[in-house]
Amino acid sequence: MASHGGRGRSGGRPTLEEVAARAGVGRGTVSRVINGSPRVSDATRAAVEAAVAELGYVPNTAARALAANRTDAIALVVPEPETRFFAEPYFSDMLRGVGAEISDTEMQLLLTFAGSDRERQRLAQYLAAHRVDGVLLVSVHADDPLPDLLSQLEIPAVISGPRSAAESLTSVDSDNYGGARSAVEHLLGRGRRRIAHITGRLDVYGAQRRLDGYREALRDAGHPADDLLVEPGDFTEEGGRRAMTALLSHRPDLDAVFAGSDVMAAGARQVLREAGRRIPDDVALVGYDDSAIARHMDPPLTSVRQPIEEMGRAMIDLLLTEIADRRPPASRGLDRRRAVLPTELVVRASS
Amino acid sequence: MASHGGRGRSGGRPTLEEVAARAGVGRGTVSRVINGSPRVSDATRAAVEAAVAELGYVPNTAARALAANRTDAIALVVPEPETRFFAEPYFSDMLRGVGAEISDTEMQLLLTFAGSDRERQRLAQYLAAHRVDGVLLVSVHADDPLPDLLSQLEIPAVISGPRSAAESLTSVDSDNYGGARSAVEHLLGRGRRRIAHITGRLDVYGAQRRLDGYREALRDAGHPADDLLVEPGDFTEEGGRRAMTALLSHRPDLDAVFAGSDVMAAGARQVLREAGRRIPDDVALVGYDDSAIARHMDPPLTSVRQPIEEMGRAMIDLLLTEIADRRPPASRGLDRRRAVLPTELVVRASS
DNA sequence: AGGTACTGTGGGAGCGCTCCCACAAGTGAT
DNA sequence: ATCACTTGTGGGAGCGCTCCCACAGTACCT
Numbered sequence: 001m002a003s004h005g006g007r008g009r010s011g012g013r014p015t016l017e018e019v020a021a022r023a024g025v026g027r028g029t030v031s032r033v034i035n036g037s038p039r040v041s042d043a044t045r046a047a048v049e050a051a052v053a054e055l056g057y058v059p060n061t062a063a064r065a066l067a068a069n070r071t072d073a074i075a076l077v078v079p080e081p082e083t084r085f086f087a088e089p090y091f092s093d094m095l096r097g098v099g100a101e102i103s104d105t106e107m108q109l110l111l112t113f114a115g116s117d118r119e120r121q122r123l124a125q126y127l128a129a130h131r132v133d134g135v136l137l138v139s140v141h142a143d144d145p146l147p148d149l150l151s152q153l154e155i156p157a158v159i160s161g162p163r164s165a166a167e168s169l170t171s172v173d174s175d176n177y178g179g180a181r182s183a184v185e186h187l188l189g190r191g192r193r194r195i196a197h198i199t200g201r202l203d204v205y206g207a208q209r210r211l212d213g214y215r216e217a218l219r220d221a222g223h224p225a226d227d228l229l230v231e232p233g234d235f236t237e238e239g240g241r242r243a244m245t246a247l248l249s250h251r252p253d254l255d256a257v258f259a260g261s262d263v264m265a266a267g268a269r270q271v272l273r274e275a276g277r278r279i280p281d282d283v284a285l286v287g288y289d290d291s292a293i294a295r296h297m298d299p300p301l302t303s304v305r306q307p308i309e310e311m312g313r314a315m316i317d318l319l320l321t322e323i324a325d326r327r328p329p330a331s332r333g334l335d336r337r338r339a340v341l342p343t344e345l346v347v348r349a350s351s
Numbered sequence: 352m353a354s355h356g357g358r359g360r361s362g363g364r365p366t367l368e369e370v371a372a373r374a375g376v377g378r379g380t381v382s383r384v385i386n387g388s389p390r391v392s393d394a395t396r397a398a399v400e401a402a403v404a405e406l407g408y409v410p411n412t413a414a415r416a417l418a419a420n421r422t423d424a425i426a427l428v429v430p431e432p433e434t435r436f437f438a439e440p441y442f443s444d445m446l447r448g449v450g451a452e453i454s455d456t457e458m459q460l461l462l463t464f465a466g467s468d469r470e471r472q473r474l475a476q477y478l479a480a481h482r483v484d485g486v487l488l489v490s491v492h493a494d495d496p497l498p499d500l501l502s503q504l505e506i507p508a509v510i511s512g513p514r515s516a517a518e519s520l521t522s523v524d525s526d527n528y529g530g531a532r533s534a535v536e537h538l539l540g541r542g543r544r545r546i547a548h549i550t551g552r553l554d555v556y557g558a559q560r561r562l563d564g565y566r567e568a569l570r571d572a573g574h575p576a577d578d579l580l581v582e583p584g585d586f587t588e589e590g591g592r593r594a595m596t597a598l599l600s601h602r603p604d605l606d607a608v609f610a611g612s613d614v615m616a617a618g619a620r621q622v623l624r625e626a627g628r629r630i631p632d633d634v635a636l637v638g639y640d641d642s643a644i645a646r647h648m649d650p651p652l653t654s655v656r657q658p659i660e661e662m663g664r665a666m667i668d669l670l671l672t673e674i675a676d677r678r679p680p681a682s683r684g685l686d687r688r689r690a691v692l693p694t695e696l697v698v699r700a701s702s
Numbered sequence: 703a704g705g706t707a708c709t710g711t712g713g714g715a716g717c718g719c720t721c722c723c724a725c726a727a728g729t730g731a732t
Numbered sequence: 733a734t735c736a737c738t739t740g741t742g743g744g745a746g747c748g749c750t751c752c753c754a755c756a757g758t759a760c761c762t
Contacts, residue, residue, distance in 0.1 A: 017748080027713065027749085028712060028751085028752090032711090041711090044710080056479075059480070059748085059749080060417070060480075061416075062416035062417040062748080062749090063413075063749035064750075065412075065417075065717095066719080066748080067748075067749040068717090068750055082450070083443075103470075118454065128407075129410070130364070131412050367720095379720085379721085379722090390741090392739085395740080411718050416747095417717090418719040418721075418746080418747055419747090703762100704762085705761080707761090708760095712753105712755090713752105713754095715751090715753105716749105721744105722744095723743095724743090725740105728739080729737080729738075729739100
């Protein structure tokens with residue numbers, strides 16, 4: 001059949017209207033079929049689906065976005081420089097979980113870095129243009145203005161890590177406090193008494209909570225607080241080395257180290273080994289994250305496993321819900337959801 | 352409730368029309384100012400810009416995409432599983448270059464994985480929907496159908512790595528052949544005579560070209576071909592270990608190894624050390640990529656530096672050009688561009 | 703019989719922009 | 733004076749979709 005309807009643009013992509021003509025129905029009906037509305041008879045649905053297949057029809061996203069005022073896209077915002085994104089398994093695990101969960105949907109995922117001021121500028125512009133239906137915010141720092149911006153623009157968002165009082169965003173977190181406690185209790189159970197802690201960056205909520213768990217586990221076991229046993233790190237291997245060096249000079253008699261991340265534990269391990277301490281004989285070592293590093297370390301590292309992929313999945317679920325029942329602003333902020341997922345201590349040879 | 356559609360003029364985002372009214376001009380004029388057309392008088396431009404600022408106007412991307420039939424977005428397609436993306440510095444460097452170059456434009460970058468069949472399925476759907484103006488394809492395998500799909504859909508695309516005869520896509524590459532030659536010539540110049548090569552996956556064009564460079568450098572220096580000195584790797588550390596083990600058993604008298612990537616060189620180093628070979632005294636080692644691994648290895652690794660960031664930049668430049676002068680299909684395939692960027696040998700203690 | 707409810711369907715009215723044509727006003731050559 | 737350009741501008745006509753109202757048809761009440 002040469003030209004059906006005499007349209008000159010035979011090479012272009014088929015439109016809804018062309019599908020409708022082909023199936024012998026109206027535009028609205030095709031739209032209903034495409035969007036899975038139940039209010040279509042089986043016969044009609046079949047006819048439309050046949051026409052769609054024959055024509056190779058693919059909906060025009062831009063037209064849909066314009067008419068329906070939604071984009072079917074969500075952004076995964078990483079408020080870190082790209083370097084850290086690649087260096088830390090946390091992000092890749094998270095991305096994997098998010099990717100897996102979102103691939104069941106029609107939603108598109110955008111990966112966005114907001115490490116530099118310039119990138120943040122761009123992001124703000126981007127959000128203001130409402131180019132996404134929702135935002136996933138991972139690894140937020142204490143003073144970050146992003147959560148506020150998001151609720152101001154009334155963009156549905158889910159944040160990873162504990163939600164602070166100021167933020168009215170839905171959040172997903174793992175039990176940092178409990179994870180740290182279980183690590184320390186494990187070390188105590190192994191007979192360790194002078195347990196040091198290398199913290200993460202304390203402007204990251206999770207790192208603070210791990211410190212709390214560490215402190216309270218010791219306190220509950222009747223150990224006095226000893227700040228010489230706590231040394232701040234910054235989640236990097238180099239930071240782990242520095243902190244371990246400091247700890248050894250302050251408390252040469254320590255018999256265990258609980259590091260706030262596997263990467264820092266790796267740094268600590270180097271320093272311990274150079275100082276001639278055997279692991280776990282002289283010093284027991286426990287990390288956090290249960291990343292690939294932990295499994296491949298020599299000796300294999302005991303570590304607190306965070307269900308990061310599951311967190312990613314949970315974030316998507318919550319976000320999609322929030323986007324779906326987008327309510328009028330009046331009812332906002334009343335029933336924010338929050339999910340806290342349990343951690344698990346994976347015991348290996350280092351402790 | 353209200354009969355006239357609850358969506359009033361009041362609270363929503365300002366539109367072009369509102370800006371026009373405010374500035375006392377027509378819709379078309381505002382559009383011209385927004386899009387930087389020169390055909391606007393200075394006075395009018397200033398008035399419009401003031402109105403834009405006062406109203407906080409941000410163009411609606413969906414409307415623009417629909418009307419102009421472009422999306423202002425390009426996809427960076429990584430035809431690998433996410434795992435490899437994170438494991439290999441190549442990708443992060445590339446992403447950095449691409450990100451840097453694109454941030455000067457209004458374009459948006461989408462990161463897309465196409466490692467699994469499912470992901471490829473999604474990507475094909477995605478491309479068919481023309482949701483991007485162009486595609487950057489990095490690390491393409493020999494049998495990959497993606498390039499064909501792209502030219503079939505007439506989507507502007509730039510590929511990293513040499514373009515094969517079948518592909519009619521613009522490409523950006525580094526001089527793999529020359530890089531390999533310079534590595535081998537360097538080793539020859541240091542007096543090495545039995546130089547082994549651990550290849551990358553040979554279905555990756557670049558790996559094949561490096562092998563060619565290795566072979567021809569030896570041949571030109573009057574060395575007979577010796578296939579026992581060539582062992583296939585797969586770009587992984589484990590693959591490097593395996594290949595090195597095989598090489599040592601085939602040619603225990605080798606005095607140099609040129610590895611097709613730093614990661615494989617790291618694997619080779621382990622095996623050499625375990626076999627009691629000193630580097631560089633007994634065996635000289637040269638890698639490829641000049642990644643962080645090379646600098647931090649013990650001893651620091653001589654490596655061929657690829658200008659990966661520059662390649663990323665060049666890819667964006669070429670792609671934007673191609674998108675800009677999108678020609679009628681008739682003239683396609685005639686003047687495909689191609690850029691080949693030079694490599695540089697970074698000599699360190701391992702050779 | 704008329705009433706009330708639902709189900710399925712068609713198509714008008716936009717969504718906010720770009721494209722392009724019309725046209726006024728100015729400039730210069732004939 | 734006319735003609736032919738140029739420059740700057742306004743606004744109509746869509747882009748391809750979703751939303752929603754109208755309405756025919758059927759089913760089940762009173």
